[in-house]
Amino acid sequence: MTNSLKKTLLIGTALTVLFLAAGLAMPKWLLFLSTMALSHGLVSLGIVLLMRIGVVSFGQGFVFAVGGYASAMAANHLGITDAFLMVLIGGGAAVLCALPFAPLLSRYRGIFFAMLTLAISMVLYGILVKTEALGGSDGFNVSRPTLFGQSIASEQSNWLLYSVAVLVVGVLATLARIYVDSVRGLVSLAIRENELRVEYLGASVSQAVALNYLLASFMGGVGGALTLMSLGHIEPNFAYWTTSGEFVFVAILAGHHSMLAVFVGSFVVEVVRSFSNLYFPNTWQLAMGLFLLVVIRFLPLGLGSLWTNRRKKKTTGQEGGSA
């Protein structure tokens, strides 16, 4: 085991334990908010993986909705109600649905990648709205998941679902950091700089793009399943383009240097959203828009740059970040 791998695992475990412990002290509303931030952040983490290779998906609502609907249907029709199984089903279904698009998407860059992913998510939205069996535009409800065969008591549900989210996100974010530091992960950054040169060096660019897209899909699907479990409800809006827009927003807010920053960003957005929902219910979009503009204007490299840049100055220009 190399030193950097050890360090990543250590930081990942430490942060997961820290978040689990923090959950014990949180009030109910904060637990719910944090669960949402974690599960949405996971989708944005997928976009960050794509950003490292130089493309941005404006349609992660697609895999988010697939993950949510698949796990909801597994719970309602197949009787699979275990939280961890539902998460796996969500992620797996998202990868399966993304698989046919991966080779197609890997040929596109820039604005075309963004628009094509957006189109895919809007096709799904169109189908979901018109499918009466899935509740049409109203969606449907799902009862609370179980944990290892035990049903969850309602006074503990917020805390338990938060803990499930922390564990899942902890594992996936650590794995993402390991992937990002691996050879394949570093090739992504090279592709972002100049993909033609990478091709001449013998690496397959389209394969790398497809792989990153599938990884992002898995994370999106898992995020969808986690969101569904704490909301207890799913609707076609999961796939709407404004939902995808928010995921991109968090990814840009976080920047592509740090995994932790994604969840900090996601948390900040959830806080801004629920506070503006509370205090100016009719103008929360306005508040979000202004917030977004301020971030893009004053933090062009994202929240992560607040702490990774400082370290970079110390360690002579190394790409780095925390787990």
Add this chain to the structure above:
Amino acid sequence: MLALTILFDGIIYASWLFIVALGLTLIFGVLKILNIAHGSFYAVGAYVTASFVSWSVGAGMSPAWSLLFMLLAALAVSLLLAPLVERLLLRSFYGRDEVLLVLVTYALFLILEDVTKLIWGAVPYYVTEPYMLFGVLDIGLMSYVGYDFVLIGFAIVCGLGVWWGLNRTRTGKIVLAVIHSNEIAASMGINVAKVCTLAFMFGIFLASLAGALTSPMISVQPGLASGVIIVSFAVVIIGGLGSIEGAAIGAVIVGLARALAVHTWPAAELFSIYIAMAIVLMFRPEGLFHRIQARKI
């Protein structure tokens, strides 16, 4: 007969869509910004028209006046709101990554969405008075509203006008120079900042004009902007970003795809558009009319 109905419906839908997409593609060409807020300007145009027209009809003026009010509404939006947005907001982001710019306009879209709700409320507006201005035409067994055909004619005039303006006038040549390379244009003494502002204003004028013209045909309500922008994205992507011919053909393809779905398989209305877009992109990855560009090694 069904084929003819689909053709007419498709072309009517394509006509106003083309006017929106023309503005979108022009703004992309000059400013290199894919403007998500374009749909919001369409909605603002429709709202302002709805206010003007319901006021004028209430004051006892003939519905014919509303045509003038449509133009005034579009002018008001493009002369007051557009320069404000371009000067105060977009200018500080020029030259940044194009996906980041998409996000800036996404923020603008969110802001305008709430601002329109604050000003006009959440109740739908109906201003159907001008719709019957040009009577009804009988073609075969079907009746068509004359207004729709006027709209088609107007869209064609808009397209030809913009093409002529770009390719046959001095101002147009200057804009083309900026589209091609703003650095070289600037070094030749062209005031690029001014061209950008004017191009943005003109693009917004087209968007709000389309909103104004379609306001009698639809219910003007929240959510208008997000629906329109998604469809017009499909149009400019099909046609190739920055191409006028592309926007025209893209609008027709989208209009026909949608009309075909509406008449044969209504449940597919929403996604027929994107399937058409996906098919085009599979064969022409950068759209139908994309200029060839050199790759950087």
